[in-house]
Amino acid sequence: MTRFLQFCCVGASGMVIDFAWFHAARFLGLTGALGLGLFEVPYANMLSVAIAIQWNFVGNRLLTFKD
Secondary structure: OHHHHHHHHHHHHHHHHHHHHHHHHHHOOOOOEEEEOOEEEEHHHHHHHHHHHHHHHHHHHHHHOOO
């Protein structure tokens, strides 16, 4: 149960990091978009998701699955 709660905490903090970086990037003007086939992906979204993925990976590696 402890490991599950650690996993949830890392995921929740990753969500906060994602939202924070997304809004910071939009504030800084990264509002353009990259066309990927049928989808338009904003630069701010790509940046924030990439940072959140790294945050979750490192957080789970150091806290949740350290053994």
